Structure formats: C-alpha cells, structure tokens
Amino acid sequence: MKKLKIFIKTFGCTLNQSDSEVMAGFLVKAGHKMVDSVENADLVLFNTCIVKDNTEKKFFSELDKMNNINKKVVVAGCIPQSEQHDVRLKNVSLLGVKSLDKIVDVVEETAAGNIVRILKDSKNPRLNLPKVRKNNVVEIIPLNIGCLGACSYCKTRFARGQLMSYDIKAIKKQFENAVKDGVKEIWLTSQDTGAYGKDIGSNLPVLLKELLSIKGFKGVNDDYKIRLGMLNPDHALVFVDELAELFKHPNMFKFAHLPVQSGSNKILKLMNRKYKVEDFVRIVKILRKEIPDITIATDIISGFPGETEDDFEKTCRLLQELKIPVVNMTKFSPRQGTRAFKMKRVPTKTVKKRSKGLVNLQAKIITNNEWIGWKGKIIIDEIGKNNSMLGRNEFYKLVAIKNCKLKIGSIVEVKVKRVKQNYLEAELV
Numbered sequence: 001m002k003k004l005k006i007f008i009k010t011f012g013c014t015l016n017q018s019d020s021e022v023m024a025g026f027l028v029k030a031g032h033k034m035v036d037s038v039e040n041a042d043l044v045l046f047n048t049c050i051v052k053d054n055t056e057k058k059f060f061s062e063l064d065k066m067n068n069i070n071k072k073v074v075v076a077g078c079i080p081q082s083e084q085h086d087v088r089l090k091n092v093s094l095l096g097v098k099s100l101d102k103i104v105d106v107v108e109e110t111a112a113g114n115i116v117r118i119l120k121d122s123k124n125p126r127l128n129l130p131k132v133r134k135n136n137v138v139e140i141i142p143l144n145i146g147c148l149g150a151c152s153y154c155k156t157r158f159a160r161g162q163l164m165s166y167d168i169k170a171i172k173k174q175f176e177n178a179v180k181d182g183v184k185e186i187w188l189t190s191q192d193t194g195a196y197g198k199d200i201g202s203n204l205p206v207l208l209k210e211l212l213s214i215k216g217f218k219g220v221n222d223d224y225k226i227r228l229g230m231l232n233p234d235h236a237l238v239f240v241d242e243l244a245e246l247f248k249h250p251n252m253f254k255f256a257h258l259p260v261q262s263g264s265n266k267i268l269k270l271m272n273r274k275y276k277v278e279d280f281v282r283i284v285k286i287l288r289k290e291i292p293d294i295t296i297a298t299d300i301i302s303g304f305p306g307e308t309e310d311d312f313e314k315t316c317r318l319l320q321e322l323k324i325p326v327v328n329m330t331k332f333s334p335r336q337g338t339r340a341f342k343m344k345r346v347p348t349k350t351v352k353k354r355s356k357g358l359v360n361l362q363a364k365i366i367t368n369n370e371w372i373g374w375k376g377k378i379i380i381d382e383i384g385k386n387n388s389m390l391g392r393n394e395f396y397k398l399v400a401i402k403n404c405k406l407k408i409g410s411i412v413e414v415k416v417k418r419v420k421q422n423y424l425e426a427e428l429v
Helices: 014-029 053-068 078-082 100-111 156-160 168-180 204-212 233-247 265-271 277-290 309-322 348-365
Strands: 005-010 043-048 072-077 093-095 138-142 185-189 225-228 255-257 295-302 326-331 375-383 389-392 398-401 411-419 424-428
Touching: 005 014, 014 043, 014 072, 014 100, 014 138, 014 185, 043 053, 043 078, 043 100, 053 072, 072 078, 072 100, 078 156, 093 100, 138 168, 168 185, 168 204, 204 225, 204 233, 225 255, 233 255, 233 277, 277 295, 277 309, 295 309, 295 348, 309 348, 326 348, 398 411
Parallel strands: 005 043, 043 072, 072 093, 138 185, 185 225, 255 295, 295 326, 398 424
Antiparallel strands: 375 389, 375 411, 389 398, 411 424
C-alpha cells in the first residue's frame, strides 16, 4: 500500500480532539504521514460534531468543497454515527465513534477507490492506544463515552449513546505514561465527567483520588496539572464537598466547568435538565468558599423554546449575582430528531437580541481588574500572535507574555501588568 499524506480536520469538543489524536496515532504507526493542509493531502479525514447546527453546516460545506476537487474523504465522529443515511454522505467512507482502531483499514480502502462504512462497536479498548498529540504538553484522557442525560435539545446522545465508564486502571496507566512523557497538562474529558463511574460502582472523586495519589516517577517532576472537564450540576451536587477538597490539591487546576444553560427553572424543566438554578448557585458558593479564586465556567443557551423576557431576565440576574468569569453563550439551535425541535421557537430576531445582550452584560460584569498585580507560576502551553507566548496559571486563567520566546512546557514566574476580558497580560519576573 502506498504511504498516504493525510489531513485531519476536527470539529467540536475536546473529546473529538482526543479521538483525532488516536486516529492520527494509528495512521502514523501504519506508515502514513500527517500534513497540515488540504492541498498537501492525498486524503482528508473529517472528525465531525453534531452539537450545533452551524458546526454541522460548516462540515457539509467543507465536504462539498472536497467533492468539487475530487479529494478522497473519510468522515468520522458523531455525524456518521447518527446520520449515516443522510444522502450527502452517500459517496464517502464513514467511521463510527466506537471504531477508531479501524481507521487504517478505512483510509487505505478509501484511497484505493472503495467506499467503506464501519459504524458498529469495536471491542478494542478506547484508552492506551497509539496517538499523535496536537500539543505535546497536553494529554487528553477520556473518562467515559455517552451520558445519563436526555436533554431535550441534545443530539450527541444519538451518536455517543448511554454512559460507559472506562476502567480506573486503564485511565491510571494512560495518566502515568503521559506524565513520564513530560506532559504538563492532563485534561480529563467526556460528555459529562460528573457521571463517571455511575455504571461501574464508582464515582469521579474516587478516580481523582487515585490519580492524585500517584507519586514517585523516576526523574519526573510532579509539576503537571489536571484540568477537570465539564460537570453537569446534578452530578456535581452529590459530591461537591469532596470535589472542593480535591481542587485544593497542588496538581489540580482550580477550574470547574458547570453548565447551567438557563437562569430559569421553567426553562431547565423544558430542557429536561436534572437540577434547579438553586443547585447550581449552591455548588458555586461552596467551591468559592473553599477556593475563593477558583475559575468557574458555565454555558448559556439563549432563546430556548418557551423562553420569555422574564426567563431571560432571570438568566441575566444569575450572571450578575455570581459574576461567572467564563460564559460560553450559544443561540438555541434546533436539532432534528430532538424533542426541542418540535417546540414553538422564539423569533430569530429576539434570540439574536438576547444573545447580544448577554455578551454586552458579561463585558460589563467581568473586567479581570482583580488580577492586576497577581504574581505566580504559569505553564507555557501555546505560541500566541505577534511574538507572544501563552500559558495558564493554577486557576486556568489564560496569560499572555508579549515579545517573548520560551519553550513550550516550561514553567515560569510572571506578574500580571494589564488585563483584558478574556486573558491577562504579564511580564516575566
């Protein structure tokens, strides 16, 4: 088989990014080469996402472009897993989310002119597989696939299915190997990390205690940090006190992503979320009491079907009350096949207005002025624009150092001089 040059385009979440790294690992192990552009590629591998309508449309637009230039294509990820009968996928090879170990076969058959579809579950374990990290200092470890939720707007569960947690020993092994490789940031990810273990008689705090107890790597410094992925509030509420104690550990980023989605209990019920606004508030207050500077991130969907001006105002008041520094705002996106797709929608003009209102409100609330003068260590994990280096402090705040050249993965001490809404500007101490 001729060795191929392959370009991978990843859409969506950190879990998808991890899947792309594993597929690249299998392909490189088979002798193929990863390239950084479509133009240099013999074949394009799309790893797709169905969370948002705009993301799905962007993928199909990219697919059309590849068809117009007769480029060989393989489509992986959530779209082929849940939408394999879509006529737009008729003439391309497909790979499901639980069959990553089959990527070499699919790519080589596609390059030979055949259309292949592998969408059934593979018995191959998901962890400790070959991989090519996108960032050499970041290790992404999936904790589970699927979730326990049935949110009325979510289509991802059609692709990822019900919760299946991975074995603690397998997670621990991948964790140890990453640290030995010199990784500085370990991202624990899944559709909902808070659900981890509920199907195997365990839970997230048990896993974290296991990982945080690992010591004694010969010749390896214990200066890595763990970033915990998204936690739905209903799961976090069960073990929030344990979680607060775990966040105090020096190897944990003081960062919690808790998607509230709306400040109205009426809307949360329509979304079929399993918590109330009061639960979210309680979790945030407990975490802040134990770790005052902890960075809280959340998600908001504006314009969900049934959202009135009063519901929207409740969301605004929630953001004003808690001053959440990181808010991922999304306009409601109707996904075919979900219950919310059939609900009466808020007018598009109103949705856009509310979304813009939330952005403007957040700009007023969050100034980051309290970080001016902060001094401490950061992990350099990215090269920024205009001769800048980017890193993260222990609270997972993004820090930029201008006119500086540092080794990726280095740990340096800085002092914050200026602040922006989304990052801090610092100088080396």
